[in-house]
Amino acid sequence: MDMIEPLVSIAVDLTAAMSAKDRYERLLSAMAKFLPYDAAALMRVDGDLLVPVAARGLIPDAMGRQFARSTHPRLDIICNSDEPVRFPADNTLPDPFDGLLSADAGALSHIHACLGCPLRVNNALIGVLTADAFDPKAFDDMDPRFLKAMGALAGAQMQTANLIDALEKSAERQGQIASDLMQDIHLRQGTQILGGSSVMEHLRREIDLVARSDFTVLVLGETGVGKELVVRAIHAASNRKEAPLLYLNCAALPETLAESEMFGHTRGSFTGASRDRAGKFELANEGTLFLDEIGELPLSVQPKLLRAIQEGEIQRVGSDMTSRVDVRLLAATNRNLEQEVESKRFRADLFHRLNVYPLNVPALRMRKEDIPLLAGHFCERIQRRLGLGPVRINPDSYETMTQYDWPGNVRELENVISRAVLKASFDVTRGDPVVIYPSHLGGDFVSAHLSERPQPPEEKTVFTKDFSFNDAVRALKIRMIQKAIDKNNGNWAAAARDLNMHRSNLHNLAKRLGLKN
Known part of the structure; x- marks a missing residue:
């Protein structure tokens, strides 16, 4: 095989004008011409973490994960090496991508061949391949x-990619590891705005557009969708990013203190005012003020907020003096403010x-295709928090999650995943893989889905259009395993022999089908 051509292709791309995403995709494509891999990943270094920026052959949730060197010894060995590392096939260290390969999703047997290249520039580690x-x-x-x-x-x-992006952003940010895709990953990871669906891509474009202005932004959405994260993303991409972003929850303000919290007060202006105190608007001068739950703001304070927005002037409680402030205002609410206006x-x-x-x-529920990415991100986070081995999600669990409407949105998903990981790890030896099955997701949540799911047909049942080919195959596997187990009085080893399967393969299949925990 001519191995020079792919290298020439990679070298030529160095001078080509293209986005970082296209640059990385072409790199992995060129690698495939001479390297017979089933999965490949390019990751950037972020402190102790390795964050995927491009991958081939991995399931979607891998892109939502962050791989800590401290919990992934193979990656740590690669990072500490000056040369490419090839791990022997009998190496017992866990592979960070076990269970994440799209060709065998959920399988936790060790991948047989593994190599890694540290990516260094001027002796500084910037990534891993x-x-x-x-x-x-x-x-x-x-x-x-x-x-x-x-x-x-x-x-x-x-x-x-780093240098091109740094030059486009500003001279002061040259040298940072932030390319088009890396910028996107940093935005999504740093503010946890995860998702590759069309609606999320549109939202990110809107954030990039409005962030460069000084417009007042009203962030709307249901509880738990991530409105605060959107606000933080706007501030991080704005011209005021070096100035403070201050937060004020209007729902937590008693009416008697709301004006003081916003605009400050003078000593003796009311009982308990023992000294002069600046309000949030003064503290946020030349920066950004985020008013969360703006729909809960007391009516008595709203005229003064309107004046602050219109005139840029504030007045402390108990003072006759006005002062000017330069504050960008971002607000969020889950209420329908037009209806609130109609209701006075x-x-x-x-x-x-x-x-x-x-x-x-x-x-x-409007972007269910993002669930694997979000779930993978939450799995990795709870894994590090609890000090567990690799956490994987059974394919049936994904199917269950996509059938649910998620009234609590992303916040509910995070809570469900956190509880599921805790339940699934209960009787698992420390360091061993933790697998989330539908039974770990929760009572009402699971039962709501199971009541709508087509039941496996009997052997003589006529299949309907609501029962897919995959459902039929799954039902047949379940029936054959159950018959073999019943025939052998619960002896799994004997059942495996009847089915002409290795015992460990039968156990893994039974787990994926939900027959075993």
């Missing part, structure tokens, strides 16, 4: 010098001042 294969000898014939050259070019690609609970003039640029954050 990994490749995995089921064939234990897949990488045996690779020349180490060739792998080192590939790693050097891959590092140069990543650095090129919110001032119409204030609503129109706030509604300069409305942003609607979609509910989770």
